[in-house]
Amino acid sequence: MVVGHGMVGARFVEEVRRRDPNGRLVRLTVLGAEPRPAYNRVLLSTVLGGGLSAQAVQLHPTGWAARQRVDLRVGVTVKSVDRAERVVHCSDGAVERYDELVLATGSRAWLPPVEGLADKNVVPFRDLDDCERILEMARPGARFAVLGGGLLGCEAARGLAGRGVRVTVVHPMSHLMERQLDAAAGEVLAATMTRLGVDVRLGFRAAAWEPDAGLRGADGELVAADALVVAAGVRAETGLASDAGIAVDRGVLVDDRLATSDGRVHAIGDCAQHPGTPAGLVQPGWEQAAVLADLITGTNPAARYGGTRAVTRLKARDVDLATVGDPAVLAEAGAEVLRFADPSGGRYATLALRGDRVVGGAMIGLPQAAASMIQYYDTGQPAPSDRLGLLFGRALPGAPETADPGRLPASAVVCRCNTVTKGALVAAWRDGHTDVAALSRATRAGTGCGGCGDAVRGICAWLAESDPPTLSGALRSEQTALTPVPEEGAA
Structure with missing residues (x-):
């Protein structure tokens, strides 16, 4: 039984069926609170910016669940868990029995203590319904305030600015994205956002939303706005677990087997709290889904989740930003720190070794x-002695001093979200998946945060020139593309 049909719950189902394609080992029932099938929440800022339609971010085609022998029920909320009887009570009155229960309930938008957030024209930015409500108000010339200058707030602001909306980001801290960036990097990001049409107000402590005026600061300053987007952070959905007597803290506490304080109940994704997990990223949840699928199916009883290394990408048009690790390491004693700053050119680099x-x-x-x-x-891998070359990325580890697709090693990870290497892309190409869309379907590359899109396109172009599709491979790809998708409920 899986509670939650977001990106992580859906990935767990995929991983189980990869190991148990005929459903002989595991019978899956999935209960999703949202009234629609799973979609890629990471790409909502791209939908907001007009780069993708809502339909394009759906994770599976119509009929996918039925074909995978999955009992999927959307629009159904689990109201309570009875661990003694091993049943869940649902909003539609159903009582469902489980052998193993997987909580993938995710997180909810956090609303800060600001007066008026229940009034009109205030929308959190968390799900597809939120995105559609924002787009209804995002007519050219409209004035929007975005409350929160973290990753999601910056993505939302850039998306709205690209639609001709006048946008102001208000942030209580001294620089943007302080969880990922040091102050100098935050300044470069703010300058870049300003050039792209986003007004940035730092050190702004919001006090009240005034529907007919805008967002009022604690010092009385008013940011004039017709609508307010709240992107001030998230909180793990722990209520269901807590009410059932399962141990929680900031999230549902889990061990390396993703088990909670009840060994038959597991938690993965944003709702789970594991010592090695950075919060708010999809990659840990997907890695957890794979480990738990190994354990639930018995494919690899020794599988353990040991944590995820934090990598963050800002998904905003004309802003290329990536971070690794914790910015606090830049100030730690014993760390070797390399820096380059070109604020007027919108470029900044810092590395800690x-x-x-x-x-x-x-x-x-x-x-x-x-x-x-x-x-x-x-x-x-050890860094090269040429620190300047390292800082400017003139060589990938284990590769010659170029990022040219033809000279990347086969082991180079192109899509980090799905751990897809260059070698996997080449193998899929030679198996007949000879365009970007087909490569993505075959390998999942580019279906996570979208940050590897340019790299996948570059490898595809290189393969088209250096390894033209064979006739048999092209026919296989064409046949796959033309195969009709059965309607929902078809076998």
Whole structure:
């Protein structure tokens, strides 16, 4: 029984069926509170900016659940868990029995203590319904305030600005994205956002939303706005677990087997709290889903979740930003810190090394350097002695001094969200998946945060030139593309 059909709950179902395609080992029932099938929440800012439609971010085609032998029920909320009887009580009156219960309830938008947030024209930015409500108000010339200058707030603000909306980001801290960036990087990001049409107000402590005026600060300053988007953070959905007597803190407490204080109840994704998990990112949840699928199916009883290395990408048009690790390492004693700043050009680079390994860093406006930084951080390979070359990304680990697709090693991870290597993309190409869309379907590359899109397109273009599709492979790809998708409920 899976409670929650978001990105992590859906990934767990996929991982189980990869290991048990015929459903002989595990019978799956999935209960999702939202009235629609799973979609890619990470790409909502792209929908807001007009780069994708709401339909395009759906994770599965119509009929997918039925074909996977999954009993999927959307629009159904679990009201309570009876651990003694091993049943859940649902909002539609159903009582469902479970052998193993997986909580993938995610998180909810946090509303700060600001007066008036229940009034009109205030929308949190958390799900597709929120996104659609914002778009209804986002007519050209409208004035929007975005409350929160973290990752999600910056993405929302850039998306709205791209639609011709007048946007002001208000943030109580001294620089943007302080959880991922040091002050210098935050300044470069603010300057970049300003050039893209976003007004940035730092140190602004919101006091009240006045529907006919705007957002009032604690000092009396007014940010004139017709609508307010709240992107002030999230809180794990722990109520269901807590009410059932399961141990919770900031999230539902889990061990390396993703088990809660009740061994038959598991938690994954944003609702789970594990010592090695950075909060608010999809990658940990997907890694947890794979480990739990190994355990639930018995495919790998020794599987354990040991934590996830924090990598963050800002998904905003014309802003290339990536970070690894914790910005606090930049100030730690014993860390070797490299920096480059070009504020007028919107470029910034910083790396922290310890024992010749990259342990933290941030890149703005330097996509090749960002790719190099992430590779060194992920693999833990020793950094080269040429520190300037390292800072500017002139060499990927284990590769010649270029990020040219043809010279990347097969082991280079192209899509970090789904751990897709260049070698996997080449193999899929040679199996007949000979365009970007087909490669994505076959490997999942580009279906997570979207940050690897340019790299996947570059590899596809390189393969088209260096390894033209064979006739048999092209026919297989064409046949796959033309195969009709059965309607919902078809076998």
